[in-house]
Amino acid sequence: YQPAPLSEKTLPDTFVVQISVLYEVPVIYSIVSGDGKGYFIIDSSTGIIRTTKNLKLEDFPVIFDVRAADSSHANIFNDVSVNVQVIDENDFPPVFPFSLLETRLEENLPATPIVHLKAQDNDTGRNGFLTYGILGGNGLKFRIDEATGILYSTASFDYEEEPTEYQVLIYAEDDGIPEKKTGYCTVVIKIID
Numbered sequence: 217y218q219p220a221p222l223s224e225k226t227l228p229d230t231f232v233v234q235i236s237v238l239y240e241v242p243v244i245y246s247i248v249s250g251d252g253k254g255y256f257i258i259d260s261s262t263g264i265i266r267t268t269k270n271l272k273l274e275d276f277p278v279i280f281d282v283r284a285a286d287s288s289h290a291n292i293f294n295d296v297s298v299n300v301q302v303i304d305e306n307d308f309p310p311v312f313p314f315s316l317l318e319t320r321l322e323e324n325l326p327a328t329p330i331v332h333l334k335a336q337d338n339d340t341g342r343n344g345f346l347t348y349g350i351l352g353g354n355g356l357k358f359r360i361d362e363a364t365g366i367l368y369s370t371a372s373f374d375y376e377e378e379p380t381e382y383q384v385l386i387y388a389e390d391d392g393i394p395e396k397k398t399g400y401c402t403v404v405i406k407i408i409d
Contacts (some may be wrong), residue, residue, distance in 0.1 A: 217282075221301040224273045225342040232256065232300060234280050235357035243284040248295065250280030250363040255394045256300070258282060265298065276302035306343040306392025310399035323375040330358070333365040335399050336390035342391040350398075351385040358384050358405075367403060382407075 219233035235258070237243055245263045247256060253275055258265045263284070278300050285293035290317060312335045319331050337344040346363045360367050367386065382405045389398045 217298045217389050222301045224302050224305050226271050228269050230267045232265040237284040238364050242287040246281045246283050248281045271302050271305055273302055279338045283359045308338040309397035310337045310346050310388035312401035316402050320408050322408045323373050325372055327370050335364055337390050346388045348388050373407045375407050380407045
């Protein structure tokens with residue numbers, strides 16, 4: 217049996233899976249090995265397996281054996297393995313060190329890197345894997361490397377002919393399960409004469 221993966225936040229007494237056998241007389245179900253930390257309990261008559269306590273991600277996967285034994289002859293039985301996986305939940309959103317950052321950019325420069333933005337996500341694995349992007353309308357004058365978080369200008373600026381300040385809203389998004397989480401940072405770019 218391979219039931220659907222459980223969340224690391226699964227509560228005690230949560231249904232996991234039901235074991236069933238085709239047999240003429242009633243059977244008694246029991247967990248016979250593999251659940252050394254006691255995460256699971258089985259109803260001896262229905263074969264329903266439930267959690268007994270909060271799950272610790274680092275203890276999983278757990279593979280344990282369940283026995284279905286003839287209710288009047290315990291030496292007549294069959295065993296089956298149950299493989300339970302636990303999903304690491306996406307607990308934390310990405311966080312930038314500053315929600316507002318000011319930087320300067322000289323006019324008449326060709327396309328150039330402006331600032332390296334680095335968000336932090338305290339999750340591990342794909343829940344902590346970040347991609348970066350730009351929200352809003354200044355995406356034509358700026359671009360961000362979605363992997364590194366480096367913000368670039370895409371053209372030169374003219375101090376006398378164009379605005380001398382731009383606000384660019386940057387986001388960092390994780391690749392979380394079951395949902396992605398996002399953090400934001402505003403970069404104010406002042407064009408220098």
